[in-house]
Amino acid sequence: MKKDPISLGLGERAISRNPEDVLVAYGLGSCLGISMIDPLTRISGLIHVVLPTAANGIIPSDAISHKYVDSGIENLLAAMIKEGANKNRLIVRLVGGANMLISPGMTNSFDIGTRNIETAHKTLQRLNMTIATEEVGGHTGRTVHVYVADSRVTVRVIGEKERDI
Amino acid sequence: MNENVLFDEKLLEMLKTIAGEGIQNAAYGFSGMIGRKIEVSNPTLRLVPLLTIPEIVGGPEDDAVGIYLRFEGDMVGQIMMIMPYQKTLELVDLLMEVPQGSTQHLGSLERSALGELGNLCGTFFLNSLAKSSGSSFRPSPPAVMVDMVGAILDVVIATAGGVSEHVLLMQANFMDGLRSVEVNFWVIPDMKALQNLIKNNS
Numbered sequence: 011m012k013k014d015p016i017s018l019g020l021g022e023r024a025i026s027r028n029p030e031d032v033l034v035a036y037g038l039g040s041c042l043g044i045s046m047i048d049p050l051t052r053i054s055g056l057i058h059v060v061l062p063t064a065a066n067g068i069i070p071s072d073a074i075s076h077k078y079v080d081s082g083i084e085n086l087l088a089a090m091i092k093e094g095a096n097k098n099r100l101i102v103r104l105v106g107g108a109n110m111l112i113s114p115g116m117t118n119s120f121d122i123g124t125r126n127i128e129t130a131h132k133t134l135q136r137l138n139m140t141i142a143t144e145e146v147g148g149h150t151g152r153t154v155h156v157y158v159a160d161s162r163v164t165v166r167v168i169g170e171k172e173r174d175i
Numbered sequence: 176m177n178e179n180v181l182f183d184e185k186l187l188e189m190l191k192t193i194a195g196e197g198i199q200n201a202a203y204g205f206s207g208m209i210g211r212k213i214e215v216s217n218p219t220l221r222l223v224p225l226l227t228i229p230e231i232v233g234g235p236e237d238d239a240v241g242i243y244l245r246f247e248g249d250m251v252g253q254i255m256m257i258m259p260y261q262k263t264l265e266l267v268d269l270l271m272e273v274p275q276g277s278t279q280h281l282g283s284l285e286r287s288a289l290g291e292l293g294n295l296c297g298t299f300f301l302n303s304l305a306k307s308s309g310s311s312f313r314p315s316p317p318a319v320m321v322d323m324v325g326a327i328l329d330v331v332i333a334t335a336g337g338v339s340e341h342v343l344l345m346q347a348n349f350m351d352g353l354r355s356v357e358v359n360f361w362v363i364p365d366m367k368a369l370q371n372l373i374k375n376n377s
Contacts, residue, residue: 020226020332037235037325040333060226060332077226110330111243111318122333151326153236168238168322 015155018043018058021077023086025055025093029159036153038106040123042079042130042146043154045103046086047161048095054158055090057082061122062129079129087137097139103163103175104130104144105154112149123147143175190343191220197303198347204299208292209269211351218347225340228328232257235325239263240281242293243318243330246301249310254297255331260321263289269351286319293317 015032016024020041024033033056035043047054059082076082091097107127127146134141145152145165155164155172166172198218206213229235238260245253258266267278270288278285294317301312320327335342 019230020228037229037323037328039322039326039329041325041329060329108326110320110322110326122329151323151329153323166236 018056020058020060021075021082023055023057023076023082023089025053025086025089026158027051027053027093031158033156033158034153035105037151038154039108039110039151040106040121040126042104042106042126043152044079044083044086044130045101045105045154045156045163046090046095047101047103047156047163048090048099049101049161050096050099051094052158052161053090053093053095054156054161055086055095056154056156057086059083059126059130062125079126080133083130083133083137087139100139101142101161102134102139103142104146105152105163105165105175107146108148108150108152110149110151145175187220187222193304193307194218194220194343194345196307197300198345200303201296201300202347202349204295205292205349208295209272209351211269214350216348216350218345220343220345222341223344225332225335225342228332228342228344229325231344232324232328233259235323235328237324239322239324239327240289241320241322241327241330242289243320244293244297245315246297246312247315248312249308250312253331253334254293254300254314255327256293256296257324257327266292281321286321290317290319293319 013030015034016026018024018033018035026033029052033054035056035058038058042059043056044059045054045056057076059079060077061079063078063080075085087097090100104127107123109121109123124147150167153166163175164172165175195218198215202213202215223231239257240260240263242256243253263281264278265275267281267285267288268275270292271278271285294314297314297317301314305311331342
């Protein structure tokens with residue numbers, strides 16, 4: 011029997027090396043889905059991060075530590091390495107970060123999506139990690155799937171079919 | 176500030192009354208726009224953790240329509256009305272006075288009608304709030320979004336998320352005769368300003 015995908019809510023993380031597992035973050039708007047995959051060991055991780063960084067600089071407690079882009083990426087990397095992944099082999103992909111509000115007067119000041127993307131770029135750069143592919147920005151929501159079996163990552167937008175990135 | 180202390184049962188009861196009047200008033204504005212009586216059923220108000228919002232509304236990947244506006248003045252906040260895509264098509268039929276099933280997609284005219292509806296409901300809601308609290312508010316122009324539920328709600332979550340871990344959620348169904356238009360009517364007030372509102376009322 012086919013297993014249900016492991017669905018990540020806001021601020022959640024999942025890591026798996028079980029080929030039957032599919033990790034998914036549904037309906038990402040300004041949120042980012044950030045995946046890391048070690049193709050050799052097949053260890054695959056995904057986080058569903060919400061905001062660029064903690065407003066007061068205080069790193070939140072572990073349960074919600076994947077709410078923020080910067081600490082979320084650091085925690086995912088640390089957890090991946092702990093599971094046995096090799097940092098130098100990790101394939102990083104970014105999905106999401108859309109600006110959902112396209113109304114006059116509201117666009118710029120609330121563009122969390124763009125700030126999320128910028129923070130992800132900076133954090134990954136600081137950690138000496140490169141992004142393999144990204145599908146970010148724009149004005150549409152996205153769903154991201156990570157297939158542990160073949161290290162595939164897909165994106166779907168409203169009214170369209172799922173496709174590889 | 177501890178939000179759990181701020182939001183005790185007594186306060187929620189009081190807000191329920193104010194918001195309940197507001198949503199009735201919003202439905203009244205809605206009725207005026209379509210020229211038919213709209214009833215409000217099952218209005219609920221609760222304090223929910225921010226990160227659980229998408230689960231409350233249903234599948235985060237479902238197609239939906241969101242009408243969003245912000246308000247400022249004596250209190251800053253956001254209003255988001257969210258409804259399933261298919262239900263919205265029926266709602267547009269009502270607004271445009273065409274037979275049920277006529278609207279097949281949401282073009283600029285249909286979106287504009289929905290924006291107007293959001294504007295009207297929002298303004299009526301805020302008027303009621305202003306009246307009972309002695310404050311004044313100015314709503315922004317409405318934004319209409321057609322997308323996945325999760326993506327639409329990110330707007331609310333991202334804006335409120337830097338400030339608080341909980342939001343005030345108000346849900347109500349708007350009924351036109353036997354046809355029910357399920358509208359999730361969210362009001363997300365700024366916590367600090369909310370305190371002032373409470374002070375003025377107690």
